[in-house]
Amino acid sequence: MAMTSMLLQAQGITKTFVEKAGELPTLRNVSVHARQGEFVSIIGPSGCGKSTLLSIVAGLVTPDEGRVLLHGNVVTGQAGLVGYMPQKDLLVPWRTVLDNVILSQEIAGVSRRAARAKAMPLIEGFGLGGFASAYPHTLSGGMRQRAAFLRTVLFEKEVLLLDEPFGALDALTRSTMHEWLLGVWNKLSKTVVLVTHDVDEAILLSDRVYVMTPLPGQVKAEFAITLPRPRLYDLVLTQDFLKHKAALLSALRDSVALAGAS
Numbered sequence: 001m002a003m004t005s006m007l008l009q010a011q012g013i014t015k016t017f018v019e020k021a022g023e024l025p026t027l028r029n030v031s032v033h034a035r036q037g038e039f040v041s042i043i044g045p046s047g048c049g050k051s052t053l054l055s056i057v058a059g060l061v062t063p064d065e066g067r068v069l070l071h072g073n074v075v076t077g078q079a080g081l082v083g084y085m086p087q088k089d090l091l092v093p094w095r096t097v098l099d100n101v102i103l104s105q106e107i108a109g110v111s112r113r114a115a116r117a118k119a120m121p122l123i124e125g126f127g128l129g130g131f132a133s134a135y136p137h138t139l140s141g142g143m144r145q146r147a148a149f150l151r152t153v154l155f156e157k158e159v160l161l162l163d164e165p166f167g168a169l170d171a172l173t174r175s176t177m178h179e180w181l182l183g184v185w186n187k188l189s190k191t192v193v194l195v196t197h198d199v200d201e202a203i204l205l206s207d208r209v210y211v212m213t214p215l216p217g218q219v220k221a222e223f224a225i226t227l228p229r230p231r232l233y234d235l236v237l238t239q240d241f242l243k244h245k246a247a248l249l250s251a252l253r254d255s256v257a258l259a260g261a262s
């Protein structure tokens, strides 16, 4: 096995969806990577192919061109190797919250009893206290999202792919989940690839941020976020933060203007 600090690589990913209505070029020659332990975000306008890219990296969708490497090994089209939280929460309606969050462990062969015992103490920290035996349809959108996030964390892969995991959360819960995510990332030395619309979120959490263009999605720019860690919330008010934000917003705007002109 090729040892490399380059944990995850997507190289030259191109994807066109073919529908009855015609062809939709969705991703064009997209390359992104994450080093071991790195926190990387992908930001771009709605519909630019971010979720498609993440599902290709997760091995659930096959690209037309390009490949995905994990630890230097080609894993294109192989599912189950990384933790993946899709944009839609995909909770199983007939399972309780607790039994939803342990689903991936059960599939991996852990006994339901052991998996429940492990998940139970986390339920409260995720703001789901008192809802362990509730069914998904009785939860708010934010609670469903947190349950799906907890399930992804409990899957225990070294890579976490998160597709707008906090999109439906209010600002306060969102900041609690940010702290939690950074804690998981730190303690368990995970590698995270996060898709988000939220520029502040991308800067606050990431080591690097990719900016994508509108359809067909391409990587337009890449930013290193050099702000020191640990990052606390008042960081968003500092000059340094605002400098990063201005650069990112301007790259996002340029990418949209570029697409409009072509």
Ligand SMILES: Nc1ncnc2c1ncn2[C@@H]1O[C@H](COP(=O)(O)OP(=O)(O)OP(=O)(O)O)[C@@H](O)[C@H]1O
Binding pocket: 017, 018, 019, 024, 026, 044, 045, 046, 047, 048, 049, 050, 051, 052, 053, 087
């Ligand atoms: N399975 C599919 N079949 C056909 N078209 C698809 C499929 N999946 C996505 N698309 C199309 O590809 C384009 C990109 O979709 P995608 O969901 O990747 O965008 P996104 O950047 O995640 O958007 P958002 O920010 O709104 O979540 C869209 O035009 C979408 O309609």
Ligand SMILES: [Mg+2]
Binding pocket: 050, 051, 052, 087, 163
């Ligand atoms: Mg999406």
